[in-house]
Amino acid sequence: MPSTHDKEKPWDTEDIDKWKIDEFTPSDNKAGSFAEESSFATLFPKYREVYLREAWPLVTRALDKHQIGCTLDLVEGSMTVRTTRKTYDPAAILKGRDLIKLLARSVPFPQAVKILEDGVAADIIKIGNLVRNKQRFVKRRQRILGPNGSTLKALELLTGCYILVQGNTVSAMGGYKGLKEARRVVEDCMKNIHPIYHIKELMIKRELQKDPALVNENWDRFLPHFKKRNLPKRRVPHNITDKSKKTYTPFPPAPEKSKVDLQIESGEYFLSKQSKERATREEREEKRREKKDEKKKEREKDFVPPVEEGDKKKKRKHEGETKEERKARKEEKKRRKAAMVELDDE
Numbered sequence: 001m002p003s004t005h006d007k008e009k010p011w012d013t014e015d016i017d018k019w020k021i022d023e024f025t026p027s028d029n030k031a032g033s034f035a036e037e038s039s040f041a042t043l044f045p046k047y048r049e050v051y052l053r054e055a056w057p058l059v060t061r062a063l064d065k066h067q068i069g070c071t072l073d074l075v076e077g078s079m080t081v082r083t084t085r086k087t088y089d090p091a092a093i094l095k096g097r098d099l100i101k102l103l104a105r106s107v108p109f110p111q112a113v114k115i116l117e118d119g120v121a122a123d124i125i126k127i128g129n130l131v132r133n134k135q136r137f138v139k140r141r142q143r144i145l146g147p148n149g150s151t152l153k154a155l156e157l158l159t160g161c162y163i164l165v166q167g168n169t170v171s172a173m174g175g176y177k178g179l180k181e182a183r184r185v186v187e188d189c190m191k192n193i194h195p196i197y198h199i200k201e202l203m204i205k206r207e208l209q210k211d212p213a214l215v216n217e218n219w220d221r222f223l224p225h226f227k228k229r230n231l232p233k234r235r236v237p238h239n240i241t242d243k244s245k246k247t248y249t250p251f252p253p254a255p256e257k258s259k260v261d262l263q264i265e266s267g268e269y270f271l272s273k274q275s276k277e278r279a280t281r282e283e284r285e286e287k288r289r290e291k292k293d294e295k296k297k298e299r300e301k302d303f304v305p306p307v308e309e310g311d312k313k314k315k316r317k318h319e320g321e322t323k324e325e326r327k328a329r330k331e332e333k334k335r336r337k338a339a340m341v342e343l344d345d346e
Helices: 046-064 092-104 109-116 134-145 147-159 176-190 195-209 259-266 273-303 323-345
Strands: 039-043 068-073 078-083 121-126 162-166 169-174
Touching: 039 092, 046 068, 046 092, 046 109, 068 092, 078 092, 092 109, 092 121, 109 169, 121 176, 134 147, 134 162, 134 176, 147 162, 147 176, 147 195, 169 176, 176 195
Parallel strands: none
Antiparallel strands: 039 078, 068 078, 121 169, 162 169
């Protein structure tokens, strides 16, 4: 059979978008209404009850356009979506399921209703069980937000997704490719990899996409490769002994003496129970007395008057000498004086 792929196709022009997904209309559903009813339910926290009660008329109106029924049960705290006899789009019930999930995770209705559009998907990322330590979990969850929400805003711009951090989950809405990147960034952040590394990588990829010459090339040489620098903290000993100065001996060191050996050496082991208690009591009293004397000296320091300049006594020249030294010094002085008188008489 001759090949037909090389033949001209006048209907296949460049302005045709082959990847475009046409809107699903009732005429596309050839089988008619569904054979069975499909329904999905989800629970919501107590603090969302007031908001959901106010926004539920808008939810009902939005789902009615896709022929999907919905129920809000405030007693059980649940939301339910289900197909009806008029439902023609099989994917509409899945979109409705994602809508009530997002509403339960504190996504506002004006943003959550965009999930009903084609090309928009949702992903609820569970982060509560990724980190055991509560304080560490809170710090790493705060990294996703960043200072004044700057990190979260950068992620939203680069991935093209709406991201909301709420409790133990992160809700994301957007295209499938952006959701994949957002999930990778969030999970790596909870594994202690900072989002700034992924943000830098996404920014480089965004610039590389604009260059038509690099479309079919490998981008690994342009992307940053960060090495893990989490070195284990080694405990540094307080007293470092220099082993080079010690002389080598083939004999092992003598075993340390036990508490009983030390008591035998000091004679305490052979004392009676009363003697041991008395010795312990005396030792305790001695320590208490020493401590009391130290505290008393500390208190008396504040009451010692300062020494003024006028009160300072002149130091004696021969201060600290003994009686014999003083007597010998006086005799020497007399002898010198007598010698001087004799010289004057001559």
